[in-house]
Amino acid sequence: MKEFQKDLIDWYIHNHRPLEFRLKKDPYEIWISEIMAQQTRIEAMLPYFKRWIQQLPDIESVAKCDDEKLNKLWQGLGYYSRCKNIKKCAIECVEKYNGKLPCTKEELLKLPGIGPYTAGAIASIANGQRVSAVDGNVIRVFSRLYNIFEDVTKTSVKKQIEKLVDESLPSKEEISYYNQAIMELGALICIPKNPRCELCPVKKYCDAKDPGSLPYKAKKKARKIEYKHLYILVHKDKVHVVKRADTGLLAGLYGFDEMKPEKIIESIELKPYIHIFSHIEWHMDATLCIVDKEDINYKKIEEIEEHIALPSAFMPFFKQIKEIIYGKSRN
Numbered sequence: 001m002k003e004f005q006k007d008l009i010d011w012y013i014h015n016h017r018p019l020e021f022r023l024k025k026d027p028y029e030i031w032i033s034e035i036m037a038q039q040t041r042i043e044a045m046l047p048y049f050k051r052w053i054q055q056l057p058d059i060e061s062v063a064k065c066d067d068e069k070l071n072k073l074w075q076g077l078g079y080y081s082r083c084k085n086i087k088k089c090a091i092e093c094v095e096k097y098n099g100k101l102p103c104t105k106e107e108l109l110k111l112p113g114i115g116p117y118t119a120g121a122i123a124s125i126a127n128g129q130r131v132s133a134v135d136g137n138v139i140r141v142f143s144r145l146y147n148i149f150e151d152v153t154k155t156s157v158k159k160q161i162e163k164l165v166d167e168s169l170p171s172k173e174e175i176s177y178y179n180q181a182i183m184e185l186g187a188l189i190c191i192p193k194n195p196r197c198e199l200c201p202v203k204k205y206c207d208a209k210d211p212g213s214l215p216y217k218a219k220k221k222a223r224k225i226e227y228k229h230l231y232i233l234v235h236k237d238k239v240h241v242v243k244r245a246d247t248g249l250l251a252g253l254y255g256f257d258e259m260k261p262e263k264i265i266e267s268i269e270l271k272p273y274i275h276i277f278s279h280i281e282w283h284m285d286a287t288l289c290i291v292d293k294e295d296i297n298y299k300k301i302e303e304i305e306e307h308i309a310l311p312s313a314f315m316p317f318f319k320q321i322k323e324i325i326y327g328k329s330r331n
Helices: 002-015 027-036 042-055 059-064 067-074 080-097 116-126 136-145 155-168 175-188 301-307 315-330
Strands: 224-235 238-240 266-269 273-276 280-290 298-300
Touching (some): 002 175, 027 042, 059 080, 067 080, 116 175, 224 315, 280 315, 298 301, 301 315
Parallel strands (some): 224 280
Antiparallel strands (some): 224 238, 238 298
């Protein structure tokens, strides 16, 4: 095991990506980056992370930030409930921990929106606590190392892998490098498809006969399909946006009307769009409805772009109406 740890850490030291939030070992930055990266590749997440840190450099600034600004900073990352939990967590840290994150995995797990992986990453990378941080990358690496062909989505198999990871942990002095090394190995070498086994620094310790077939996951149930028709109301150069309900998908965010207006001067059918969530698909049609009156919920294109968090589910329609409005203004 010590040889395995040494080979992995040596590889990491010479080959890791220079990710600032990990190099600085700032608990706040590690927290935000890990939450953002949960459903997004790190390379794609970085611009969002940099913008967030520029505008919200610490936990207190997050706790004081209004929801609209937070949602706007999060726009494009999806899973807006995570953004809500970041604020809840920040408020709790201000109230209980003097505006800081607690140091141990056990204490971190008590905070809103922080699960075992994120807690382990913060505690080990920033604070040197000898604990594991098991995410999808780590599960993939260890399922291959130990040639585990059982379904990794089962709780019992996850616990088995977590036990193996815990047993592999090095000393407290090396834990930060080690946990990052496993993450980096999964991201750069032991990738989901076509793993780069010829470049793997721990290939000689791997029992996988067919690495590309692991980890094994049972087939998911087919996603439920919902059909929607949107009515996008436009008055001159302004678009009607509505705040969605506080519960359900995209709760509390902005979208377009789903009720047809009574008076329409002109209507234009837009290109349909299918948006896929983790468990459901929205098959959407949309009609641009030009109307003769406006109220306070009609916003200029620029105002929507700068201040309103419009979920990616609605962005294809927003882009279409933007082209139509700007085209009309030029004509």
